[in-house]
Amino acid sequence: MDPFTKFRKFATYTRTENRTKVDRWKQKGLPPYNVSGSPFNAVPIHHYPELLGPCCKLINSEWPRSDAARMRSLEASCDTLPVSLVLTIDNMQTVIAHCKLSPIPHMKKCCFVESVVVERSYRGKGLGKMMMMCCEDYCRVVLDLNTIYLSTIDQVGFYEKIGYEQCPPVDMYGPRNCPLPSLQNSRKTFMKKEL
Template identity: 40%
Template structure:
């Protein structure tokens, strides 16, 4: 069952329960990571009960069906982690530029944790290029890489993903790289994204 949370007029709900927000949500995400509007809407339409889930943070009436004066504050995407049934991967975390500096980033992450915990998950994993101190203040710690199932999980069984989508050296039972000496601090990381840009891996038990 999907969940809706209300925190004093600021509330989170899965996007697939509010298809009327697809277009404005696409504009919000594109304001941070530019992509064609049509492609962004198509990606957001993949939000579903079985993951990936796009969560939106709203301010207004708290009515599931929408209401006057409602404001779209933020978005986050959640997907399964390969070989880690109790974990979700957090990505595309964005708060409207007009609403930044008001604490909504923290609220968005808190609502994401509440939603994930209500769905029975125990850990959230994420990567960041430059917001590692923000996440550290929220209780996230540096960690080893994991595999994000992404939209593949919506049409490919998890056991197939586990078999063919392993990270080099991944432990079959844990879904993480085996323990080894890795120098990663909040200031320096050995990990790089697909473009070669330094990236920090973090997680939080919820």
């Protein structure tokens, strides 16, 4: 059995039949997907500060930004929201994917997924799908959320394949006294998935 299939079976089992085990992991502060027998581990980065540097490098390889600003964003990860999840291999020594879950102030049971990236040499192997599956399970099981929103410029087809549908833009900043800028000319497509 290939590692992706083994990991997917574990995650499906955990999601549907073994919530008490996940609850025990949550109470102990352990990551929900640290699976013996699988080369992949999906973990919240704030539990593994040694992964901050490699994760910063991965994200900056896709969207360059100063290391200091990127590290500040990653260090904000916590047990609630925002939280950065990373997919690792090699006994959690190598970061191969990342996504960040951010709160939507006026939508308490929802989050916004951003900065989804897979290391270039690992692309085309189903790891983006795996990262999103871990993200969805983490939202549902650990954070008790029911909807995920995101925006994309060029990956609409990928997200549609994994169950996301296009939706109106989402305001990430909560109520304001000024009008929102027009998104008519924006290249971003907003999408959501009910968990």
